Amino acid sequence: MAENETSPTILQFAPLNSSVDEGFWHSFSSLKLDKLGIDDSPLSITGFCAPCSHPQVSNHLTLLSESLPSDEQSLIANTSHGNRNKCPVPGILYNTNTVESFNKLDKQSLLKAEAKKIWEDIQSGKALEDCALLSRFLVISFADLKKWSFRYWFAFPALVLDPPASLVELKPASEYFSSEEAESVSAACNDWRESNSTTDVPFFLVSVSSDSKASIKHLKDYEACQGDYQKLFFGFYDPCHLPSNPGWPLRNYLALIRSRWNLETVLFFCYRESRGFADLNLSLVGQASVTLSSGESAETVPNSVGWELNKGKRVPRSISLANSMDPTRLAVSAVDLNLKLMRWRALPSLNLNVLSSVKCLLLGAGTLGCQVARTLMGWGIRNITFVDYGKVAMSNPVRQSLYTFEDCVGRGEFKAVAAVKSLKQIFPAMESSGVVMAIPMPGHPISSQEEDSVLGDCKRLSDLIESHDAVFLLTDTRESRWLPSLLCANANKIAINAALGFDSYMVMRHGAGPTSLSDDMNKTHRQRLGCYFCNDVVAPQDSMTDRTLDQQCTVTRPGLAPIAGALAVELLVGVLQHPLGIYAKGDNSSSSNGGNIDDSPLGILPHQIRGSISQFSQITLLGQASNSCTACSETVISEYRKRGNSFILEAINHPTYLEDLTGLTELKKAANSFNLDWEDDDIDDDDDDVAVDL
Amino acid sequence: MESGREVSDFSSGDGRLTVEDFSVAARGFSDNWKTHNQSFPPWSWVPLISRTPLVSKKQEEGYLSLEKIIILSSLEEKNPEEDSLNVETDCSEKEESIDDTILVQPLDNEAHYYDFHIVYSASYRVPVLYFRGYCSGGKPLSLDVIKKDLPSCSVSLLMESKWTFITQEEHPYLNRPWFKLHPCGTEEWIKLLSQSSSSAGCQMPVELYLVSWFSVVGQVVGLRIPLEMLN
Ligand SMILES: [Zn+2]
Numbered sequence: 001m002a003e004n005e006t007s008p009t010i011l012q013f014a015p016l017n018s019s020v021d022e023g024f025w026h027s028f029s030s031l032k033l034d035k036l037g038i039d040d041s042p043l044s045i046t047g048f049c050a051p052c053s054h055p056q057v058s059n060h061l062t063l064l065s066e067s068l069p070s071d072e073q074s075l076i077a078n079t080s081h082g083n084r085n086k087c088p089v090p091g092i093l094y095n096t097n098t099v100e101s102f103n104k105l106d107k108q109s110l111l112k113a114e115a116k117k118i119w120e121d122i123q124s125g126k127a128l129e130d131c132a133l134l135s136r137f138l139v140i141s142f143a144d145l146k147k148w149s150f151r152y153w154f155a156f157p158a159l160v161l162d163p164p165a166s167l168v169e170l171k172p173a174s175e176y177f178s179s180e181e182a183e184s185v186s187a188a189c190n191d192w193r194e195s196n197s198t199t200d201v202p203f204f205l206v207s208v209s210s211d212s213k214a215s216i217k218h219l220k221d222y223e224a225c226q227g228d229y230q231k232l233f234f235g236f237y238d239p240c241h242l243p244s245n246p247g248w249p250l251r252n253y254l255a256l257i258r259s260r261w262n263l264e265t266v267l268f269f270c271y272r273e274s275r276g277f278a279d280l281n282l283s284l285v286g287q288a289s290v291t292l293s294s295g296e297s298a299e300t301v302p303n304s305v306g307w308e309l310n311k312g313k314r315v316p317r318s319i320s321l322a323n324s325m326d327p328t329r330l331a332v333s334a335v336d337l338n339l340k341l342m343r344w345r346a347l348p349s350l351n352l353n354v355l356s357s358v359k360c361l362l363l364g365a366g367t368l369g370c371q372v373a374r375t376l377m378g379w380g381i382r383n384i385t386f387v388d389y390g391k392v393a394m395s396n397p398v399r400q401s402l403y404t405f406e407d408c409v410g411r412g413e414f415k416a417v418a419a420v421k422s423l424k425q426i427f428p429a430m431e432s433s434g435v436v437m438a439i440p441m442p443g444h445p446i447s448s449q450e451e452d453s454v455l456g457d458c459k460r461l462s463d464l465i466e467s468h469d470a471v472f473l474l475t476d477t478r479e480s481r482w483l484p485s486l487l488c489a490n491a492n493k494i495a496i497n498a499a500l501g502f503d504s505y506m507v508m509r510h511g512a513g514p515t516s517l518s519d520d521m522n523k524t525h526r527q528r529l530g531c532y533f534c535n536d537v538v539a540p541q542d543s544m545t546d547r548t549l550d551q552q553c554t555v556t557r558p559g560l561a562p563i564a565g566a567l568a569v570e571l572l573v574g575v576l577q578h579p580l581g582i583y584a585k586g587d588n589s590s591s592s593n594g595g596n597i598d599d600s601p602l603g604i605l606p607h608q609i610r611g612s613i614s615q616f617s618q619i620t621l622l623g624q625a626s627n628s629c630t631a632c633s634e635t636v637i638s639e640y641r642k643r644g645n646s647f648i649l650e651a652i653n654h655p656t657y658l659e660d661l662t663g664l665t666e667l668k669k670a671a672n673s674f675n676l677d678w679e680d681d682d683i684d685d686d687d688d689d690v691a692v693d694l
Numbered sequence: 695m696e697s698g699r700e701v702s703d704f705s706s707g708d709g710r711l712t713v714e715d716f717s718v719a720a721r722g723f724s725d726n727w728k729t730h731n732q733s734f735p736p737w738s739w740v741p742l743i744s745r746t747p748l749v750s751k752k753q754e755e756g757y758l759s760l761e762k763i764i765i766l767s768s769l770e771e772k773n774p775e776e777d778s779l780n781v782e783t784d785c786s787e788k789e790e791s792i793d794d795t796i797l798v799q800p801l802d803n804e805a806h807y808y809d810f811h812i813v814y815s816a817s818y819r820v821p822v823l824y825f826r827g828y829c830s831g832g833k834p835l836s837l838d839v840i841k842k843d844l845p846s847c848s849v850s851l852l853m854e855s856k857w858t859f860i861t862q863e864e865h866p867y868l869n870r871p872w873f874k875l876h877p878c879g880t881e882e883w884i885k886l887l888s889q890s891s892s893s894a895g896c897q898m899p900v901e902l903y904l905v906s907w908f909s910v911v912g913q914v915v916g917l918r919i920p921l922e923m924l925n
Pocket of ligand 1: 530531532533534626629630631633
């Protein structure tokens with residue numbers, strides 16, 4: 001073909017690029033999940049294009065959520081018809097169900113098949129009626145809906161002219177036209193773009209008469225434009241911004257022009273705009289010379305090209321939308337947001353990281369345990385471990401807010417297991433685990449065969465406490481709180497204690513362990529706050545002791561556990577936000593104007609809170625640690641450190657041992673009053689509605 | 695309160711808007727924008743299909759939309775995840791014969807696209823700015839990348855100001871997460887703005903509500919409005 005000495009410049013076209021809106025993948029995922037299932041037959045879709053409107057950026061063929069066939073109840077009125085920036089283009093989507101079948105697709109034949117449709121539409125004249133058919137496109141995709149990732153590849157089939165068209169001339173339309181012509185062309189284009197019926201018709205004829213008047217016509221009116229005084233330009237919406245090349249749509253346009261009208265010389269007009277108006281500086285006028293076919297028949301489809309490159313390479317594109325589609329991630333960000341808003345609006349100095357990283361150990365997964373866990377989640381705490389040996393009983397779900405009827409049918413699920421499952425259901429980002437285990441109690445002698453397993457439980461409990469930051473004592477007996485109190489004092493872990501009577505409750509935080517203060521440089525004047533068992537000897541400063549509580553009482557008013565559970569968590573949050581943490585001294589509500597508020601953004605941080613629902617009253621109390629406490633005194637802790645297991649066994653087997661050690665008689669009295677045998681507890685005994693000595 | 699509401703010379707004394715006022719203000723804002731801010735495309739009103747067809751409202755419900763604002767960034771950082779996903783498939787051999795009619799383009803400047811929606815929040819009774827950014831291929835931009843596109847004054851405004859708190863939440867009409875400037879401070883600073891203007895002897899008409907609102911909010915996302923818009 002290169003017989004001339006100067007070979008003509010081949011007309012080169014700037015490839016079209018694709019853009020897929022996030023919304024498309026969202027809608028496609030719903031369509032796939034709700035309707036298509038594994039049906040992988042090709043889908044008709046609609047792409048949207050528009051002329052280039054930026055001097056440095058080309059326009060893309062865009063897929064939006066409305067690109068899919070839809071019958072959904074969208075709130076937004078469908079504005080895509082007659083929208084100047086959304087000219088519809090027909091396309092076809094081949095979605096595969098596996099990545100293997102995606103890779104195996106015969107891309108060459110798929111492209112050919114679409115090219116054939118374009119060719120046939122040209123031959124039949126359909127493309128003259130509906131010129132968007134010239135820009136048909138195709139997409140292959142693999143949607144991994146479990147990972148919210150999508151792999152896809154576009155093709156913009158273009159019929160190849162053989163031999164290729166050569167470029168005679170190409171210049172900005174503003175230079176090509178006289179100023180009068182340019183003005184008239186602009187005006188005509190603007191009218192075309194303003195009218196709802198033509199704005200989304202991307203191929204058109206521009207005729208300029210000898211008196212510089214331009215008019216725009218549909219392709220099908222080609223014959224009517226054949227006047228003697230007219231110059232005829234084949235106009236199209238050019239997505240390309242380059243001053244040196246026309247865009248991709250011109251390819252099939254030229255194929256149509258050559259095939260329908262047999263023109264050897266084609267004047268084309270690349271229409272581009274800025275700010276919604278024709279921009280003849282950006283727009284181009286060019287002259288192409290086309291070799292007319294001799295033996296070409298309508299049956300022979302020309303070769304085609306058009307698979308989109310990805311950054312210059314022949315590879316598919318991919319996108320991961322886990323951030324906007326993974327419901328767990330969405331839940332996490334929503335929960336975080338709620339806390340951030342609280343900080344932002346009310347508590348600017350709130351440290352949220354401390355909360356999200358703190359590990360909580362809940363001893364007891366009954367009424368209080370469920371309530372504490374729920375409130376902890378509300379504060380953004382993610383890490384919760386339950387220790388409980390009971391199963392969910394039929395009476396539990398109505399009071400124990402993590403369980404449902406399903407958990408008690410059959411033999412009943414272990415609470416420690418059911419609670420973990422429940423937390424995950426409420427909020428999938430919870431890191432929760434459950435330990436089915438009874439807590440060894442003092443004054444309950446065991447046989448020598450049981451020793452190993454009881455000591456094993458002690459070791460497990462000790463390890464659990466070591467590996468957590470805060471411990472909630474929520475078990476149903478007073479005695480079962482002794483070992484955890486001791487272990488927390490030994491490990492210097494935050495311990496929060498909540499207990500319920502029939503219509504009264506007590507919530508407290510334990511002070512730091514005794515040895516933690518010996519390390520401290522100025523331990524003088526710093527008193528430790530008491531633990532649950534210190535109350536046995538040191539009466540609270542403000543006394544509510546004239547109340548009498550029935551120790552055998554096994555019922556509580558249902559409103560108590562939510563109140564006490566919530567207070568227990570608020571107390572923990574107060575400790576975590578306090579600069580002194582576990583060492584923070586106890587505030588009284590009466591001392592609230594004593595200037596302590598500045599220490600914590602949350603207000604005062606009491607040591608103990610007692611309340612009565614029969615009086616609808618609540619007070620804060622302060623009690624210092626006792627030197628003869630059976631759980632947290634230096635004597636007990638150092639004995640435990642010295643003798644370890646044998647100390648524990650002695651405490652368990654000899655009801656008077658602790659009293660001997662500390663000179664106390666209280667614990668024995670209390671222990672004697674319990675007649676439960678924790679080894680043999682069956683489900684019925686496992687009523688977590690605590691009745692303990694307040 | 696409701697019955698005493700005047701649409702035309704409403705003084706946003708309490709810093710809030712009714713939904714009808716919002717659509718009036720929206721029109722005022724987009725007209726004003728078109729006149730004074732021609733370097734930007736116009737805001738368009740996206741009407742919503744009414745969920746309560748029995749209630750015939752004078753003003754239709756909808757939101758304002760300004761889409762595809764382009765920011766050119768010279769270098770696009772490589773996304774390692776993307777590269778690993780793009781395993782070269784061997785099926786691409788010999789698919790297309792070399793075709794010298796295809797222009798081989800150098801890799802362009804990467805364009806970032808931004809969409810902005812002004813949506814009425816019925817619970818706060820104030821306008822809320824929703825926005826998102828994405829690459830030319832459609833991939834959404836993270837907030838960290840978006841912050842790199844913002845002028846430095848916007849970034850410092852974001853860090854320092856108590857009023858400008860960006861969150862990611864579900865777009866109320868698109869049902870996908872978009873970024874938004876959280877509206878909980880809006881009422882208060884609008885009140886401040888309108889107090890300063892009424893102390894100067896003029897009331898803030900409802901048509902100007904969105905203009906003054908956007909004069910604050912727009913700065914956060916790098917969209918300044920010309921002073922003439924504020925009269
Ligand atoms: Zn103690």
